[in-house]
Amino acid sequence: MNILGEVSDSDGSVAASTPTIVQRVYENDYGRLVALSTLIIGSSAVAEELVQDVFARLLAKPHLLRADGNVGAYVTKAVANQSRSRLRRAALERRHRRTAEVIATPELAPIDDELLAAVRALPVRQRQVVALRFYDDRSVDQIATTLGVSSGTVKTHLHRALATLRRTLQEVPE
Amino acid sequence: MMIEERLRDVVDSVDQRSVARPWSEVEARSNAIRRREQRAQRAIVGVALAGFAFALSRGLAYQRGLAPADALSPPVDAAAESGAFGRLAGGLLPWLLVVGPVVVVWLASPRPMRTPWLAWRSSRVVRALVCGTLIASVSQLGLLVAKSAGVWSVWFGAGVAHASWTIASLTMILVFVLPVRELRDSQFATTALLALAALFGVGLAQTVTTEALRPDASAGVLVTGVGALFAILAVGVWLAARFGWRLEWDLVGRIRDLTVRRRAACFGGIVAVLLMTSGAVLGAITVNAMHEVTERSDPPVVDVPRLTLLGDQDPPLVVRWPSEREEDLELRGEPVERNGVIVDQTPSSARLDLVDRSPLNGARSLVWLGLLVGLWATVINRPVFGGRSRLIIASVGLSLVTLVATAEWRSTVHAVDSIVAPPGSAIVADWAGWTPLTESAFDGAAVLRLEQPLDDLSDTALKNRLRSAGWQAFGESPEIWVTSPSMATGRAWVEAVTVDLIRIQPRSDDDDDGFSRLVILLGLALVALSVPPYPGETADQE
Known part of the structure; x- marks a missing residue:
């Protein structure tokens, strides 16, 4: 588990050692954040760039942190949102450039290509929900808080996503 | 294996094999971001200060009765007393104040980019500003020489002045928004919309400013005018920052996620038309209101x-x-x-x-032009539009142009x-x-x-x-x-x-549009600066 919630001072302000704490979060959670982004984007190579970029921006703008200074929560949310934005941009680039040269970064090593392809076919919001659900096994409420949507919406997206995945991968539910 | 287990396996697999890069790389990237933003902030401050200085000098000249017919020509009486050098300096100084911010923006722009998108963003804007400013500068310098040499007539001067500004503005717009390769790029449409909104803001700002800077303007009018001007600029910048980029990515993109492309197209069109309508109506109302105020309270012509x-x-x-x-x-x-x-x-x-x-009023003609460009960018350049929607929206746009032109004509006739x-x-x-x-x-x-x-x-x-x-x-x-x-x-x-x-x-309102043209430049610069990085930009691409 990361160091969520251990950053703020007693008065609620962001601690002076924010860069240090950001670095600790980076070193502790880097892999899992990459995994989160990989599930949404479908490419671990792009995900690594994205995660690093999120940390760089946070380091450049520490004021982005809310008063509670919850670095882990912020970074998780930022990675989820940035991954979504990256997908949209890729879609728009593809649409306007009329070429398929978008985010065609090769994988560092094969993962579960079949599963990733199925996830990649999901709508972006469903991808986010699935990724957050299996990233740290977050609860529905936690996912809802991260994405800024209602719990019902999360449940709906999660249900539809899993159903689609099962159908795509032809898995028989238990 | 169940789906859930496979998903967890993927997460664990990626987690285990992902090796964090050295923290120093993140810090270097962070520093690059910080430097870039500092440069942008300095550029904005420089532009704002230069604009303020120009506006202040212009306002003071106006107040002291030294404002010439062309705002960018020297204040004749003062310059005549100070000789040829003063005349030249009087003519050049305002232009230096105009060109200076452009140079500042240019220098503050990110270094040559590695991605074509960023190269487009930086070079296109810079080229547009530089080309337009150079053309306007050369023509204005020509005017200055003609004045000094005595080859001067009012109609000639006014005609050349308007023509130079129109050509310069056209050059800016054409160079800025007509890249061959990116014609279908969505950023183009977004930027055109922002430029359109900025032009409307400029029109309003011009009206407010000219009224506020009148020599006989009361303190209340002055305060109100300056306050309104800042409000317009603030709202414009806020709109650009808040909605400009997101208009494309979030609104249209989100709806597209729901696979309702037609709705997205209509929504985009509605937003564009609403922007145009509100701008045109606000402009017309403001112009008319100002005329009424002028008629009631000001001395006759x-x-x-x-x-x-x-x-x-x-x-x-x-x-x-x-x-x-x-x-x-x-x-x-x-x-x-x-x-x-x-x-x-x-x-x-x-x-x-x-x-x-003059019917060929620089700022207003720019508004018309911006309207047409925005219309074209929004309607014609949107691949999602069908023929019928395109026709309807084009008709609405043309009606708006007619409306603005009519209001303009009325004000022209009114002033005879x-x-x-x-x-x-x-x-x-x-x-x-x-x-x-x-x-x-x-x-x-x-x-x-x-x-x-x-x-x-x-x-x-x-x-x-x-x-x-x-x-x-x-x-x-x-x-x-x-x-x-x-x-x-x-x-x-x-x-x-x-x-x-x-x-x-x-x-x-017979006053020259020098200040408003400066505001146009500022608006374009702000729009250029407010356009967020294009997809693919990361800090290390600076």
């Missing part, structure tokens, strides 16, 4: 003609005519009684039509006034380069253009100016000055009634 009756009137009676309307100024026909004074009529008269506004200039009278125009004042409109009356308000000239200075221009004192009255060519024809009438001074004051 022809301000207080003064009739000096010769003869046994001592001191001479001064008749103030209450209106600039033609029927009130008509001197033909039977003697009329005005304010209890019988005024003999002149046997002949000349009519001077005052059209105090006539006075009657008796031959032999000394007609002294307040402003040197007052565009529509042409000698050809006079019949026998001579015109001397002064380059500062009459109120600022002492009697001695005025007489010296008249004398140096070849005017002669008529008869024994030192108050009556006529020109030699008109003396013969005007003598008989002058003995009876002479209009010794017709004070002609330009309307505030």
Whole structure:
């Protein structure tokens, strides 16, 4: 588990050692954040760039942190949102450039290509929900808080996503 | 294996094999981001300060009666007193203040980018600003030379000035928004929309500013105008920052996620049309409101003609005519009684039509152009639009253009006034380069253009100016000055009634659009700066 919630001072302000704490979060959670982004984007190579970029921006703008200074929560949310934005941009680039040269970064090593392809076919919001659900096994409420949507919406997206995945991968539910 | 287990396996697999890069790389990237933003902030501050300095100098010049017809030409009286250098400096300084921010923006732009998108973003904007500014600068310098060499006429100058600005603006827009490869890029449409909104803001800002900077503006108007100007700019910047980029990515993109492309297209069109409509309506309302205010509270275009009756009137009676309307100024026909004074009529008269506004008004023509560009960018360039939607929205857009053009025409017609200039009278125009004042409109009356308000000239200075221009004192009255060519024809009438001074004051909205053009430049620069990084940009691509 990361160091969520251990950053703020007693008065609620962001601690002076924010860069240090950001670095600790980076070193502790880097892999899992990459995994989160990989599930949404479908490419671990792009995900690594994205995660690093999120940390760089946070380091450049520490004021982005809310008063509670919850670095882990912020970074998780930022990675989820940035991954979504990256997908949209890729879609728009593809649409306007009329070429398929978008985010065609090769994988560092094969993962579960079949599963990733199925996830990649999901709508972006469903991808986010699935990724957050299996990233740290977050609860529905936690996912809802991260994405800024209602719990019902999360449940709906999660249900539809899993159903689609099962159908795509032809898995028989238990 | 169940889906859930496979998903967890993927997460664990990626987690385990992902090796965090050295923290120093993150710090280097972070520093790059910080440097870039600092440069952008400095550029914005520089642009704002330069714009403020320009506006301040312009306002002061206006207040002191030194504002020339063309805001970017030297304040003639002040420059004349300081010699050729002062004249040159007076002409160049405003331009340096205009070009300076552009250079600052250029220098502050990110280094040559590694991605074509960023290269497009930086080079296109810079090239547009530089090309447009260079063209405008060269043409304005040409004007300056022509003025200095005496090759100058009001119509020529105004025509060239407008043409240069129009060409410069066109160049900016064309270079900026017409890259061949990116014609179908969505950023183009978004940027065009932002530019459109900025132009509307500029139109409003221009109106507000010119009113607020009037010499006779009350403190309340000044405060209100400046406050409104800042509010407009703040709202514009906020809109650009808040919605400009997200308009494409979030709104349209989100709807597209729901696979309702047609709805997305309609939504985008509605947003664009709403922007245009609100801008056009606000502009029209503001212009009309300002005109009404001007009519009610301001002096007429022809301000207080003064009739000096010769003869046994001592001191001479001064008749103030209450209106600039033609029927009130008509001197033909039977003697009329005005304010209890019988005024003999002149046997002949000349009519001077005052059209105090050029239809080719730089800022407004830019608004029209922006409207068309925005319309084109939004409607034609959107691949999601079908033929029917395109036709409907184009019709709406053209209607809006017509609406704006009509409002503009109304204001132009509204500003046409006539006075009657008796031959032999000394007609002294307040402003040197007052565009529509042409000698050809006079019949026998001579015109001397002064380059500062009459109120600022002492009697001695005025007489010296008249004398140096070849005017002669008529008869024994030192108050009556006529020109030699008109003396013969005007003598008989002058003995009876002479209009010794017709004070002609330009309307505030006849003022040149120099400031508004600067605001246009600022708006374009702000738009360029407010466009967020294109997809693919990361800190290390700086």
